Each structure stands twice: as structure tokens, then as C-alpha cells.
Amino acid sequence: MPNVQGTSASGGNNLGIDSIFSTTQIELSISCRNLLDCDILSKSDPQCIVYLKDSYGNQYYELGKTEIIYDNLNPNFVKKFILDYNFEAVQHLKFEVWDIDVGGRDFLGVCETTLADIVANKGRQFKRPLTGVNGKDCGEIIIVVEELSSCKQLVYFRFKANKLKKPVWFLKPDPFLTFWRANEDGSYSVVHKTEVLRSTQNPLWSQAKIQVRTLCNGDFERSIRIDCLDYRHNGNHKLIGSCYTTLNKLVNDGLEKNKYELSNPMKNPLKTYGTVELAEIQLKEEISFLDYIRGGLEMHFAVAIDFTASNGDINDPMSHHYIDIYTNKPNAYEIALRAVGEIIQHYDTQGMFPGFGFGAKIPPSNRVSHQFPLNGNPQHPYCKGIEELISCYKQTLNVVTLSGPTNFAPVINSTAAIAKQHQDGTRYFILLIITDGIICDMQQTKHAIIIASHLPMSIIIVGVGNADFSAMDELDSDDVILSVDGCNAARDIVQFVPINRFLSRDGSSIRSQVELAREVLYEVPDQIVSYMSSRGFKPRKSLSS
Template identity: 45%
Template sequence: MLYDSDCQLSMSVCPFGRTEVIDNTLNPDFVRKFILDYFFEERQNLRFDLRLEKPLTNEDGSYTICHKTEVVKNTLDPVWQAFKIPVRALCNGDYDRSIKVEVYDWDRDGGHDFIGEFSTSYREMSRSQSQFHVYEVTLLSCLVDTELSFLDYIRGGTQINFTVAIDFTASNGNPSQPTSLHYMSPYQLNDYAMALRAVGEIIQDYDSDKMFPALGFGAKLPPDGRVSHEFALNGNPQNPYCTGIEGVMEAYYQSLKSVRLYGPTHFSPVINHVARYASAVTDGSQYFILLIISDGVITDMAQTKESIVNASSLPMSIIIVGVGPAEFDEMIELDGDEERISSQGRYAERDIVQFVPFRDYIDRRGNHILSMARLAKEVLAEIPDQFLSYMRTRGIKPGPLPPPYTPCPPPAINPLLTRRVSRI
């Protein structure tokens, strides 16, 4: 038995850090917290190692500088400007941790003269305005402001709904030819497949059921050859959902075998398709992300602008990935980073479009994994801010956090059953 073991948990992100050592127990309850920067647009892998080690030194009670004010010159009654500091940086979430304030008389040569100091805590400062009697320092105000994050909403139950729309226009080239952007090589993914997998594999982690609608536009469909700008890749218009990104990839490949690439390139039908669903759920419980992958000129630009302006008031974001060598002037215009998009005198309520040309992120050495990681990082970076802008402007708060996980105790062993099994 290892009842006298000393346990330590190590969490690695190449590596990241270690917990304190818990002595003499097989059920350690680790206390030390690790703060990681979260990136929606990247897949962040963590590794946990459990080690038996000698105790390491933990916090020793020393102080660490967390903020310095500006210098107020030529006065015996300085008033410093208000500043903002995260609670995490101020006291690491410990409301009663001692916070020491030191006051210095500034000297040009750097030999600042120490005037005095006093101690307080986050809890004491946040209760009310107070005066610290040492050296007559007065706290003018202390405002505690909670900044909600994208993860707060996800943890509170907001569902991310991901939809794919793929360009099947003839400008992509014959899929049976290696020069086509839709060419299905047995050795590597084409640009459409790489863009789809790069973005989808990140977003699918936020979708609980992993069921994704997958649409195509600009093709002639069997059996009558009608042109469609809003068809289900799986061939089922009543249920266009595919299981996971692998299901979307399979439906995409099957569509290439059954439809005929045609045209023109219309974006508005697929935007309106997702907008119809987003307009039915505006309470913050769901958020919709549409990925459009296309190779060239948009032929329904006016209608597309109108669709985006209408969708800008909905819980919805649009990612556009341009593939191939064409110019993407129209797609760049839809990305509202520099100038808010407008239609018929109406401006978009907020920026909901992110456009990138895939060619800018292709690794020159042919590393497709690196190319996909670069693309995903770029196109997904704006999603959390677009998501939060919708929630904040409508005063939508995250749902309550789920109760903490409590493992069930192991079932009791029936001695009689054990004896019977041993006889067999």
C-alpha cells in the first residue's frame, strides 16, 4: 500500500506548471490554480502527469508588484488617475489576500524616496469608499466590474451551430482534372477540403451533438438538371445534417460525383438559409456560424449585402474563405473591418463577416497541417468578439453554470457474489 506517498500533478503545455505536493494520501486534493490564455481559434492540447516527488516550495508570503501609478509632480496632495486591474492579477482570486500600497517621492535620478505604506485587501476596498489613516491616503472609489467572456456563455449552455456552404460553380474546373480546385487527389486534400477541415475541426468541439448542416450552391442537380444555390450535400433537403466533420467531408465528396458544376455564384441564398434559423432563436441560447468556401466573383453582390445587413442583428457570424488564384475584391468588401457594410442606406448593426484568401496561409514547404492551423487561427480569431457584441448589445447574460462534477462512489461488493465467482 502507498499510504505514505507524496503526490504531485503536473500539467503540461510544453510544459506549463506543477501543483503543490500533497503528502501521505492516495486521494490528493490539489489547490494551486493554473491560469491559461484561451484561444477560440486554436486547438490547445493539455497533458496531465501524476508524479511521486519531493515537496517543492510554494508561495512564501512575499509581495509581487502588480501595478504602478503614473507620477504626479509638484504637489503635496497628489490625485492619481483611476486604473483598471484584473482581480486575477491583483490577488489571484483571494479576496482577503494582503495588498500592500507603497508611496514614493519621485526623483529624476531614480533614487525615489520611500514615504510610507499601508495594507488592505480586495474585500476591504470593494465594500465602500474608505480612508486609510496612514499618511492620509484616501480611496476615492472602487468599482468592481465583471467582464463576461465567450467561455462564460459556452459554460452557461449557449449552443454553437455550425453550417457549411461550398461553391460548386464551373469556374472551379472539372473535378476529374488535377487542375480543378475540387480535384479529389488520392494523396492530399484539395483547398476546399483543407479549409473545411481546418475550420470545422475547431468549431465542432463547441457543438454538443456534432450534427452540421452542409449546403452547396451553383450546381445542376440530378435528375432534371435544375440549378440550385441552396442544396443539401447529403441529398436530403429535409435533413441536411451530417455527422461530424468527417460526415460533411463524405457528403462533399459524394456531391462532386453526382452534381454538375454550373453557376453563377450566389451567396445570399445560403446566408438567408442560416439567418432563418438564427432569427428564431435570439435569446442567447444559440449562436450560428456559417462557413462559405468559394473561388471567385460574387454575382449577387447587392442581394448578398442586403442579406448580411439583415443578419447583422441576429446571433450569427459569417466566415468566407477564398480558394484559388482569383481576385477577391467583392469578398474583401464584405469584410467590415475597415468600413461597415451597407445596403439601400442601411448599415450593418455590427461586423459579422470575416474573409481570408486561403493562398495567404499555405505553407510553402507543403505542410498541409501547418496551412490548416494558420487558416483556422486567422478566420476564427474574430468570432468571440462578434459573439460578445451580440450578447452585450442585448443585455444577454450567460446561463447558470452546471453543478460541479461529483464522481459516483464505486458500488459495494457483494461478498456472496464474490465467493460464487471464485468457485466458478
């Protein structure tokens, strides 16, 4: 059976780094109509992938994916996409829709446009045909855009229902709720789905958490529609009934006055099909990454560099580790170290970086080491600033012998051991791994990441070269939480970034430091907040107050 757990509409990240990110953001809601049916015994299981073309106009990169909606040719996706809207720039977007099956996926259509076209569209619903399948009508994509409010509140709520109408006299429904936010043109966009509860007329759903700006964009009087549906395996869920409310009523009128009769205009509009009732609600201020930084959170970065033989002989100009003493042209690792280091050094309160290598043979024993200090001092492996880190990296190349295998687990476990000693909410650790190839200890790495996910720690993996990095997507578990051998990660802590996407044409420099910063740091703020919130750590009083 497909996953029918509850879904919320959070999408995109707000790093709160004013020097890099704009404060004006917009939210995209996506739905499709009349999609191609690629399945024989059921309907297509669509998912939309959103791409943004880089500022140089020659390559799309993935912004994110919606959830998969099973057996549905007219999906309304819950996940929203938050983007910075720049009036002065042309921001090209591509929307690909795929039918996701166990054995693979089928292409359902594509739409390419610009963010300006969507924003400037007359009427709030931007409708365009999907194309790309020869000789077939692929249906259409509908995009609703809305400028986000600056509201920083979260609402926690729980609903129940009573005496829901049976689909037939001898069967009880499998009910779930969907919440829809009114748009400015009178249409509605789905923002939340509860889990499905089996065979009950009196369900009590789990508590949900949603941003107020997602639920009603900060407008407490905006209409919210609640649909109660009876789940069907074929995706043709049956509407039991609907009701309407506002966040103001939910928050201020008390539980007794938040009981709603369900009506169904498709059946008998005068008949009641049960009631939906508010069971509990709480409004809280949302804590941001900046709140923790301003409260004195100390961030610490460690660096691990891949010295495996797959990088190529260091004397070969094609090697990722080749040092060109004549032109001083930086190699791939220097570029990655300097580009990423210049970003993260501003957030490391001490400016000291422990630097390690892995996958090389170390003198005098000439044995392979999966973690060795770049400065040669195991008791104090710290480098002062990025320049010293790069200098130690170059010196190490002349001392060690590139070998293998490519094992990530030892450096992850080492950083996790340090993070384990600082679980009081005052420090957070980020491990930067720069690598050229495929992980050889995938199972051990997964276990190490799962352990680290319970600690104040994140991992950024930067890929150099043109290797197949598809395995990294499994570790960067944006859509499905990482699991191995029955163990699940507490949260997503991995971000993978291929450096080639940001290189100039001759490969000697970074084309856009701003875009690289956005990609490298994209998930870190949310990862920090999720850890702190899960442990109940609140920001300390601002140091400037």
C-alpha cells in the first residue's frame, strides 16, 4: 500500500543570511489536470520536479520535488516552493511531471517558463499545457503564486470527527482531512493532509504543525476549507463533506464553538454527513536560525579531503590534485576549499578549522589511513583560516601516497564523537567532506549518519570532478528519511553539492559565489533549528540586547 502518512506544505528554506538572501520571497503552489495515464491496472502516480536555470543561462539545477500522489491524474500537490523573486533578473523555471513506479518512472510532460511570466500572469492561476510526449495531449500544469508574509508563527492543531457517513451500510470509512487555503482569486490551494485512519466513523487525527504563513499567509481572517475524504486505493478518494473556518475562529473561539457540520454539495446540500471538531490548538512564535546565532550559538567546522587514487596521479595535469607550479592555476580541491571555506569561515566563531585527509598511505608505516591530520599534528589538527588549511593540504600531497578505498564513516564518526560531548544547545558542528568518487563503505556511512542525526551536527559533501554522484542523493535524504537495517535517521543532516555546477568554463574559478553559497548553506539553518527544537533548546537572550 502506498504511504498515506500526513503531509505538510513546508518547502524551501529560509537561511536568514541577509548578505546573501533577499527578504522578499514568493510561494508557488502546483497542481495538474488531465495527466497521461501510463499505468495499466491503475492510474499514474505523479510527482513534479522543479528546476531553476543558473544565472548564466546554460544549466538547470533541481530546486526540489513534490510528494508523490498515487493513482491520480488531477493532483493537487501539498508541497510548496519558496523562491526569491528578483525583478531585475530573468529566472527560468522548468516543471517536469513524472509517473513514479517501483520499477522506474515514466515521463508525463514538461513546462518551461520564467518566474516573471508566472508573477505577471493576469489572474492568480498560471495555466500552461504540458508538452514533451509526441502526439499526445499531456494535460496542463496550474501554478498559483503568492508573496509570502513575514509572519513567524506556528500553529499546532489536532482535529477529530464524529458520526461520519458510511460509504455503504456495512463498511466504515477510512477518513483523512485536507486543508485548503483561499487564494486571492477565490480558488483554493491545498496546504496540509492528515494521515489516513482505518475503518472508523469517529477518528482522532495526530497533532499537526504548520506555519501560519503556509496555512493563511498570516491573514487570520482568510477562509480555510476542510475536506473530509474516504480513502481509496485507486486514488479516487470520495468526499464525505466539507466545512469552512478561519484561523482567527480556531484560535479564539474555543473548542465548543469549533464544531463544524460537514456538507456535500455534490450530494444533498441540506444533509449533514458528520461533524469535524477542533480537539486542540496552540499558537507559537517560530524560532529561526538567526535567533540562535544572535543568541550566541557557536558553529564549528571540520574539513575532510579525499586522497584516494581515483583522483589520479598528482603529477598528471588531469588529476584533481595536480599542483601547477608554473601558472598557479588552482586544482579542483583548492577551488572547492577556497570557495566553500570563504563562505563558512564567517560563521565559525573561532576561525580554527580541524583539517583531515582520508584514503592515503601515511609514512612511515605506509599504511592506509581513513583519517589523518593535514598539519601532521594528531593532538592539534587545527588550521588557522582557509589559507593555512590550503597550505597544509598542498604540503600533505608531497608526503602521502594516494590509495583507497573511499570511506566516509571514520571521519563522520570522529566528528560525531566531538559533537556528542556538546549537547547543551550552545554549539553546532558542520563536517565538510570534499570527494571525487563513489563511497566504498555505504552501509557504514549510513549508520554513521543515522547516529550523527541525533547530535548537533550537519554534513556538507562537495563533489569534484565528473564521477557518478547518484549515490549521494540517497544520503541527502530530502524526500525520504535515511534508513538502514531497520534504523532511521532522526532528521536529514546531509547536503550534497557538485562543485562543477559553479565552475567557470575553463574550470579555474567559481562563476557565482552567491549561488554556491546558496547551495552549500541551503539546508543548514533548518537542520540547526530542527535539532534545537527537538531537544527543547530555545535561543539565549540576544547578546546585543
